[in-house]
Amino acid sequence: MKSYRQELWFHTKTRREYINITDQVQDAIDKSGIKEGLCLVNAMHISASVYINDDESGLLHDYDKWLEKLAPHEPVNQYRHNDTGEDNADAHLKRQVMGREVTVAITKGRLDFGPWEQIFYGEFDGRRDKRVLVKIIGE
Numbered sequence: 001m002k003s004y005r006q007e008l009w010f011h012t013k014t015r016r017e018y019i020n021i022t023d024q025v026q027d028a029i030d031k032s033g034i035k036e037g038l039c040l041v042n043a044m045h046i047s048a049s050v051y052i053n054d055d056e057s058g059l060l061h062d063y064d065k066w067l068e069k070l071a072p073h074e075p076v077n078q079y080r081h082n083d084t085g086e087d088n089a090d091a092h093l094k095r096q097v098m099g100r101e102v103t104v105a106i107t108k109g110r111l112d113f114g115p116w117e118q119i120f121y122g123e124f125d126g127r128r129d130k131r132v133l134v135k136i137i138g139e
Contacts, residue, residue, distance in 0.1 A: 004032030004136040007044075012126030015073070016094075018060045019121045021050075021132065025104075026111055028134040035109045037138015042101030044133055047091035047125035049098035055118040067094045067124075091124035098122050106138055 006028040008021060025041055043050045053059065071093035076082045079089030102119060105112040111119075121132055 001037075001137060001139055002032070002034055004028065004034060006031070006134045008121075008132040008134060009129060010121060010123065010126075010132070011129050012123045015124070015126050016064060016067075017123045017126055018063065019123070020055050020118050021121050022055075022111070022118045025119050025134055029106055029109060029111065029136055032136045034106060034136050034138040037106045037136060039104050039106055039111065040101060040133070040135040040137075041104070041119055042133050042135075043095070043121065043130075045130045047088050047095055047123075048130055048132075049095045049100065049122035049124070050102050050132060051098050051120055051122060052102050052104070052113075052117050053120065054116045055120075063098075063122075067097065070094070070097060088125040094122070094124040106136070 008024050010019065025039060029039060041050050071090040073090045076087045081089035081092065123130065
C-alpha cells in the first residue's frame with residue numbers, strides 16, 4: 001500500500017467563504033498515482049471546515065445565512081471564548097456543525113462520488129493563511 005500527503009493553502013479575502021476544492025483534491029490523487037483507495041481531506045484549523053455537498057450558489061448562500069443564524073458573529077461579547085481577546089467563537093461553532101473532514105473512496109483513480117457531490121472548504125474566520133490536508137492511501 002502507498003500513501004501520499006499534500007497540503008492545500010488558502011487565504012480568503014473575507015471572514016466567511018466557501019470554496020469548491022474538488023479539482024485540487026483530484027489533482028492530488030492524480031499526483032499520488034493511487035488508483036484504488038481512500039482520500040481523507042481535513043481542515044487543519046479549528047475555525048474552518050471540509051464538507052461534501054452540491055455546488056449550487058443558492059445552497060452556498062443558504063448555508064451562510066443558516067450558519068450565521070445558528071452562531072452569529074456579532075455581538076462578539078455574547079461568547080465566553082471571546083473574553084480571551086479573540087473574536088472568532090462563532091467560527092468554532094460553525095466548524096463544529098459543518099465538520100472537520102471527509103473521506104472519499106478512490107476508484108480507477110477518480111473520486112467515487114454520488115450525483116452532484118463536491119468537496120468544499122468552508123472558512124469561518126478568514127483573512128489569514130490556513131491549510132487543508134489531503135491524505136491518500138491505497139494501491
